[in-house]
Amino acid sequence: MIDLWKVREHLVVSTRATAKRCAAAQRGGELTRVWRQVLLDTSCLAGLGHQWRVFELATVARAFAVQIVLGPRAVISHQTAALCHGVEVRDELMDVHVCDPRARGVGRMVLPRIQLPDFSAGIGIVPEARLLRHQTRLDPAWMREGPAGLRLVDPVTAAVQASMEQAPREGVIVVSGTLRQCAAFNRFSEKVETSRAREEEVRELLFRRLREAPGRRGVRKAMAVIAAADAACESVAERELLWILKAAGFREVRTQVVHVAGRKEYYVDFELPEHRIVVEFDGEGKRGRSVVEILRSYDREAIRQKDLEALGYIVLRAKGRELRSPELIVGEIVRRAGLSRPPRPVRPLGGR
Numbered sequence: 001m002i003d004l005w006k007v008r009e010h011l012v013v014s015t016r017a018t019a020k021r022c023a024a025a026q027r028g029g030e031l032t033r034v035w036r037q038v039l040l041d042t043s044c045l046a047g048l049g050h051q052w053r054v055f056e057l058a059t060v061a062r063a064f065a066v067q068i069v070l071g072p073r074a075v076i077s078h079q080t081a082a083l084c085h086g087v088e089v090r091d092e093l094m095d096v097h098v099c100d101p102r103a104r105g106v107g108r109m110v111l112p113r114i115q116l117p118d119f120s121a122g123i124g125i126v127p128e129a130r131l132l133r134h135q136t137r138l139d140p141a142w143m144r145e146g147p148a149g150l151r152l153v154d155p156v157t158a159a160v161q162a163s164m165e166q167a168p169r170e171g172v173i174v175v176s177g178t179l180r181q182c183a184a185f186n187r188f189s190e191k192v193e194t195s196r197a198r199e200e201e202v203r204e205l206l207f208r209r210l211r212e213a214p215g216r217r218g219v220r221k222a223m224a225v226i227a228a229a230d231a232a233c234e235s236v237a238e239r240e241l242l243w244i245l246k247a248a249g250f251r252e253v254r255t256q257v258v259h260v261a262g263r264k265e266y267y268v269d270f271e272l273p274e275h276r277i278v279v280e281f282d283g284e285g286k287r288g289r290s291v292v293e294i295l296r297s298y299d300r301e302a303i304r305q306k307d308l309e310a311l312g313y314i315v316l317r318a319k320g321r322e323l324r325s326p327e328l329i330v331g332e333i334v335r336r337a338g339l340s341r342p343p344r345p346v347r348p349l350g351g352r
Contacts, residue, residue, distance in 0.1 A: 001086040007060050008148035010044040013037055013068060032115045034058075035131075038065035042117045052091040058114050058126040059083060062096045064150060066111075066131060074100040075143055075151050077134060078165065079174050081158035084146060087177035088236050093170060094129040097161070099136045099153070109133070136161075136214055155182055156202075160209045163225040164218035168350035171222070172243040173236055175229035179203060185231040187256055187267065192232075199231040224348035232256040237320050238269060238281050244326040245270060245279070247350050249343030250333070261307035268308070275337040277314045279329075 014022040014037040022039055025031040031039040040061050048054050063076045063084060078097035079089050096111060114126040142157040153161070159178035163171040179185070182205075183198040206226045210219065228246045232255040233239045245253045254271040270279040305315045314336050322329055334342050 002056050002060050002083075004060065004084060004147040004150060006044060007057060008064055008150070010041040011061065011064055011068075012039045012041060014039060029117050032117075033112065034061050034114060035065040035111050036069050038068055040114070045116060054116065055091040055094055055126060056083060059094050059096065059129075061114075062094075062111050062129065062131075063098075063152075064148075066096055066098055067151060070098065070100060072151055073102065074098045074133075075138060075153060077136070077138075077153045078132075078158060078161040079170065081152040082155065082162060082174050082178060084150060084152055085155045085158065085178075085181070087155065087158075087174060087181055089174060089177070090170065090236055090240075093166075094127070095132055096129060097132045097134065099138055100133045101135060101137050139212070142209075156205055156209050157213075160206055160213055160222065160226075163206075163210070163222035164213065168221060168225055168247065168348070169240065169243045171225040172229055172246075172349070173239040175206065175226055176231065176233050176239040176242065177236075178206075179229055179231035180233070183231050187232070192256060192258070195231065202231075203227075203229070221348045224346065228346075228349055230255050235281075237323060240323050241270065241279070241281055241318055241329070243349065244323070244329055245272075245333075247346055248326070248330045249345045250274075251343070259308060259311055259313075261311060264307060266304055266308060271313075272333070272337075275314075275333070275339075276312055277316060277333060277337055278308055279316050279318055279333070282317055282319050 012022060012031060022031060026033065026039065030042060032042050034040050045054060045057065048057065059080065060083065063080050067074055067076065075098065076084060077099045079093050080097045083089050109131040111129045111131050113128045116124060116126065138153065142153050144152055144154050146152050155178050159175045162174040166174065179199050179202050182202045183195060185195040185199060187195060203226060210222055210226065228243070230242055233242050242253065242255065250272055252272065252274055254273060255269065256267050257271045259266045259268060268278045269281045308315050316332060316336060318329055330342055
């Protein structure tokens with residue numbers, strides 16, 4: 001989770017009195033422009049390592065810059081607010097959303113690319129993004145004063161906004177992350193059923209907020225997205241795979257289901273009980289870093305697969321690169337399940 005205080009402390013607002021000093025610092029690489037007169041001290045980018053971490057910090061810095069320039073009546077919203085609340089989003093979602101009742105006629109503006117120093121994971125720049133100003137009037141009860149004075153909508157409102165206005169894939173990712181965070185979902189410290197009960201309470205709150213939201217555009221899609229979201233998905237990639245399976249039309253998709261094989265308990269990422277299929281996601285870094293860790297991981301995986309197959313399940317594995325080709329994942333399930341044709345896609349979820 002990005003430290004909002006850290007980002008705010010590294011922002012500099014250029015004034016007439018400091019313009020020359022700020023310009024010199026930009027030329028030297030100590031400052032980089034975020035938007036208009038707002039600059040970022042590049043030292044806060046050191047040590048982030050991964051591209052998605054850099055993009056997250058850049059998006060949060062842009063959110064602060066937008067509020068500094070537009071003033072307190074502009075409230076950070078949609079998936080930008082979700083990110084500021086600590087919900088992981090795809091690194092492609094770099095646009096900044098803000099609810100601003102004064103935004104008539106100026107709905108979209110461009111946020112410039114951000115030049116990065118040499119030590120920032122070799123990325124070079126953060127591409128330009130859009131500033132999307134929504135004319136939505138918000139109930140004051142839906143707003144929060146976040147850390148470092150950032151005004152933003154609460155997590156529930158942010159998730160509902162994303163479900164209504166984002167593509168279903170992105171909506172499922174944001175809503176699933178919000179469900180997980182708000183329900184404090186944790187299968188390690190308590191029974192899964194306990195977390196599931198809290199998840200359904202939060203889901204009902206999302207539906208209630210959707211009914212209260214102004215405007216009806218995107219409501220049908222939002223209802224499908226909120227119903228499809230799942231707090232048990234532990235990463236953005238797993239939430240993306242969840243969307244693929246549900247949009248494809250598989251009627252029952254269970255997550256984090258426990259199976260007992262002898263004295264061992266296995267929690268599987270996804271289960272399609274109707275077809276006796278288990279889908280496991282192989283995420284980056286899951287196998288460890290050293291050669292020994294990787295070999296041990298492969299050994300555990302082979303034993304796990306044999307035990308699940310002994311219980312009568314077909315075990316499929318999905319990798320991150322396959323998420324960009326959902327038809328390949330769906331086609332493999334259809335083939336291994338022995339289906340004559342794929343299920344009927346769920347159109348509100350973006351199924352074709």
